[in-house]
Amino acid sequence: MSSHRKLSYSLAINEALHQMMDEDPSVFLIGQGVKSPWYVGDTAQGLLERFGTDRVIDTPVSENAMTGAAVGAALAGMRPVVVHPRVDFMFYAFDPIINEAANWYYMNGGKLQAPVVFWGIINRGGEQAAQHSQSLHAMFAQVPGLKVVMPATPYDAKGLMIAAIREPNPVVFIDDRWLYKLEEPVPEEIYEVEIGRGNVVRAGTDITVVASSFMVQESIKASEMLVKEGINIEVVDLRTVKPLDENLILASVQKTGRLVVVDGGWRTCGLAAEVSALVSEKAFGALKAPVVRITLPDCPAPASATLEKAYYLTSADIIRAVKSLI
């Protein structure tokens, strides 16, 4: 049965691209490394052979222009996916993403939508240091006019990529190289994971842990350890970080009364701060303890492995935070 077919996270993205390009001739893929067997993992495999150089476009190192071109093509009726093999390279593309794409619909009185997917890959660790390690989802999430999705599982990676491509407005799709090898059953057929919908991936009663992307996997690990000690955490996978699935988060906190927010981004003005503010505003009465945020410190990514180990979050940090609330 198709639902038992397993696929890795990266190949789930690959399948979404194959199916969307097959279904809709206005979909095309542009960005650095799409013809390379290694640059974007195996996410682009087979696309060039199948759809040709008109629709699978490897590019010079020109993020600003290539991203702007994707936006322009979207305004002209296409459905581009522009890939950045590292989110760090997207800073050059902030202008077309933020000034142009995010604003176009509003500032032109709803005349024209930009159905473009800005796909950025988080690629960190391995002593790559400050410019090759960043996670910028909170910056994108702050911008009105951008939807931001961050799948944590192969199933969601495929479903969110399909939803992002079909969405009439700009979507920032952020995936993570640390998830690429993760496998699970992924349906072969085309399906969407609705943008704006989170998911309770572990039900629990004691503490709500809200996470996204790779941190969901670490939270699940933490839940498995904690359950042995009789602590049942509820893990909420945001899946979409803009717009937040407020009801899902609030319902969970109403149930547990305690909240740990985990985010692989920086602390100040970050995603964890946003979730925490939301709960303080709308579920204050349910809280039995202050919200705990665990995030990267406000510190650039270091090179040395000893510092990386101290810098990045793992399930151990989540376990510690949870226990601090018990």
Place this chain on the structure above:
Amino acid sequence: MLRIRLCEEAFVEPILAGEVRCPCHLYSGEEAVAVGVCAALTDRDYVFGNHRSHGHYLAKGGSMQEMVAEIFCRETGCSRGRGGSMHLIAPEVGMLGAAPIVAGTISLALGAALASTIRKDGRVAVTFFGDGATGEGVLYECMNFAALKKLPIIFVCENNYYATHMPIRECRVGMEIHEIARPFGIESRQIDGNDVLAVYDAGLLAVEKCRAGNGPVFLECLTYRHRGHVGPDDNVQGSHTDIRPREEIDLWWEKDPIKRFEGYLTDQRIMTQEELNMAREEVNREVTDAHDFARRSPLPRAEELERYVFA
């Protein structure tokens, strides 16, 4: 050049052994560019590098020990183990830093040249970047402003015909990169980047022009990296990275800048083969010492993760 080459090649083993983990973009094959240009500069002049800057750093006079220690990500490294291979810095000799965002440091060199002009202190700034960086718009913005203000900056494009997996013909129609500077009114030359004396001569002229207030200058140096884009992998066609024809790699070994310069030195009877061998041994000792120093050096301590954070 030999210092750079032997130092670079000495990373191969530690990389393969997993002892060096940060991504190393080796400079082997391109030494004549850094050495030729930097020999025309003084310690007071400024250099900015990119992701492939081991050679720029050493040629500008950075300490080999501190560089090797940085690549081993030790506390004694030039960036205190916070930066790794792609962040080499030695402000005391004018190496103001290197960083891997393609074309990201070109405007910084522009600013260093601007500082020199405001202070009228005669310093020259050099920006080293690859053929790949000609895809980024900021390069053209910098050329325009530098020309407009006659800034003392030398744009050194190391054209090694590849940007990661992309051969240059898939990145641009006109392959004569030196021509991109002319529309801005910038004097521009194409040089055999594997001929260290030719690069040095061009560097001297460029520095002279800049110091006289007649900058900027653009130098396209044709060269080739013996190794692949990153690490020791050669990116040979047929291997998993599958990029460069074997014959092309072999051809460029024939044009190896060190082999050529050694040939020149012996032909001109400036050095004997024996003296060259001795020099090689001496450099090997220096490299071994630097590796010993790095291995002996402490790793940064986890408690000091946020040591250089100020906001």
